[in-house]
Amino acid sequence: MRGKYFSLLLLFLLFSSVSLAFIVEISPKNQKILLNESAVFNLTIKHSSLSDELFELYSPDVLWDIRTGDVLRVPSHEVFSTKLIVRPLNVNPGIYGVPLIFRMVSSGEKVEDRVTIETASQYLPSDEYLPAVKATPAFKTEIDPREPYEFVIDLENKNRRNLSVVKIKVRSNVLNKDYTTSLGPLEKKKVKFIVNFDPLTKPQKDVFYVTLLVPEQERAYQFDLFPTPVRIISYGGIEENVSEDDSFLKSVTHVKLINKGNGAHYYTYSFYAGSLKRLFLSSSEDLSIVRNALEWDVFLEPGESAELFVIVNYRPVFWAFVIFFVIIFGYFVFRSPVIIKKSARVIRTREGGISDVKVVLNVIHRGYRKVANFEMIDLIPKIATYIPDNSASTVPPENVTKSESKGTLVKWNLGQVEPKEHRIITYSIRSKLSILGGLRLPVAVAKFRTDYRVRETTSNPVVIKFSSE
Numbered sequence: 001m002r003g004k005y006f007s008l009l010l011l012f013l014l015f016s017s018v019s020l021a022f023i024v025e026i027s028p029k030n031q032k033i034l035l036n037e038s039a040v041f042n043l044t045i046k047h048s049s050l051s052d053e054l055f056e057l058y059s060p061d062v063l064w065d066i067r068t069g070d071v072l073r074v075p076s077h078e079v080f081s082t083k084l085i086v087r088p089l090n091v092n093p094g095i096y097g098v099p100l101i102f103r104m105v106s107s108g109e110k111v112e113d114r115v116t117i118e119t120a121s122q123y124l125p126s127d128e129y130l131p132a133v134k135a136t137p138a139f140k141t142e143i144d145p146r147e148p149y150e151f152v153i154d155l156e157n158k159n160r161r162n163l164s165v166v167k168i169k170v171r172s173n174v175l176n177k178d179y180t181t182s183l184g185p186l187e188k189k190k191v192k193f194i195v196n197f198d199p200l201t202k203p204q205k206d207v208f209y210v211t212l213l214v215p216e217q218e219r220a221y222q223f224d225l226f227p228t229p230v231r232i233i234s235y236g237g238i239e240e241n242v243s244e245d246d247s248f249l250k251s252v253t254h255v256k257l258i259n260k261g262n263g264a265h266y267y268t269y270s271f272y273a274g275s276l277k278r279l280f281l282s283s284s285e286d287l288s289i290v291r292n293a294l295e296w297d298v299f300l301e302p303g304e305s306a307e308l309f310v311i312v313n314y315r316p317v318f319w320a321f322v323i324f325f326v327i328i329f330g331y332f333v334f335r336s337p338v339i340i341k342k343s344a345r346v347i348r349t350r351e352g353g354i355s356d357v358k359v360v361l362n363v364i365h366r367g368y369r370k371v372a373n374f375e376m377i378d379l380i381p382k383i384a385t386y387i388p389d390n391s392a393s394t395v396p397p398e399n400v401t402k403s404e405s406k407g408t409l410v411k412w413n414l415g416q417v418e419p420k421e422h423r424i425i426t427y428s429i430r431s432k433l434s435i436l437g438g439l440r441l442p443v444a445v446a447k448f449r450t451d452y453r454v455r456e457t458t459s460n461p462v463v464i465k466f467s468s469e
Helices: 004-021 315-334
Strands: 020-025 030-034 039-047 052-059 064-068 080-088 096-104 110-120 133-137 149-157 163-171 174-184 189-194 204-216 217-224 228-232 237-246 250-259 265-272 282-283 288-289 293-300 303-312 339-348 353-365 371-378 385-386 397-405 407-416 422-435 438-441 445-449 454-458 462-465
Touching: 004 080, 020 096, 020 110, 020 282, 030 039, 030 237, 030 288, 039 110, 052 064, 052 293, 052 407, 064 096, 080 339, 110 163, 133 204, 149 163, 149 339, 174 189, 204 339, 237 265, 250 265, 250 293, 293 303, 339 371, 339 454, 339 462, 353 407, 371 385, 407 422, 422 438
Parallel strands: 030 110, 096 217
Antiparallel strands: 020 039, 039 080, 052 096, 064 080, 096 110, 133 149, 149 189, 163 174, 163 204, 204 217, 204 228, 237 250, 250 303, 265 293, 282 303, 288 293, 339 353, 353 422, 371 407, 371 445, 385 422, 397 407, 438 462, 445 454
């Protein structure tokens, strides 16, 4: 609902502003008078306000007395007509452009216009001509500020007087130039002079105001030309300077954006980068991702530049793989060529607990070179005693030693073990008492000699869990 009221308010303001527009028409635009006369023009005003409106008229040029035949009170939707009277106050003979400003009192809205008045002296001696110069612009109305601009104007001396000094003044937002020439009796001349603009002058519309001054003793005669609209054209744009620095698995793209034109520009620079590539990419900030590209939106004034960079670096991935393969290689190089897998299972119970346990030791040579002097020791806890396995499939121990503090040490000497050879050693243990809950067996330890040194390996510990339920 609030948005609806806001829209209605905007529409009301829009129509209100349209209703306050007004139109001013002056005819004719040119008048020729003597210095003691007044120029009279026809003035019409029309507005679209819903009520009567009062208007003010004034000129920023104080050398003229400006008034109207009637008070500028204009009825609604009617054409108001009256006389516009312009009288010179302190001017010399010449041609003048008189600026006029009409203002609606209620809204403050303004309309600017201009009339041209040629003045002549009321005291003209029969044997003397007053200066009379006709000037016609012949210059281009479209200006490229990078190139020298040739200002051209055609001059004509309308009487037989020799004008030794004729000053040409050109004024606008971008040009302030004076030039002096001369004219012989009835001479026609094409005046040219070069103007160099700042190459970074912004594109814009402008108006050249050209005034001719003919000084003569204590006075000067002024001739104003009709204002000539001109336009500073736009040129150039954003230029890309892209350079790449490539090294091992890393590339750095440097982008320099330069506004070579004379106007401000928005520019979008795109850099292709797929989803996988973006994982290894770092870049300047203030970017957006559009599909498979990174985009930077840049705003540059004339002559400004911006620098961007994009770094694609695969080195971390490479070094991660190198470290991974080094670890794998080191594992296979430095791992024990012989492993021992220890397992056990309950083969007899007594009074709801563990009585006899069979232990199996698997000796596996997984290396590629034979090992010698292979000796292995296994420890039987003090709570149990060793029972040999007399089957032909196992290797009998070399020595069985009982220790009151540690338990029973069983030692095997396998001598030389060939690559890929698998030996199985089995024996049993019997507990002195019935074991409830479970039993933990320590690791078996083996020592052997390789081509380089004596090495040691251990088996896994074994935990036997037992429940009488």
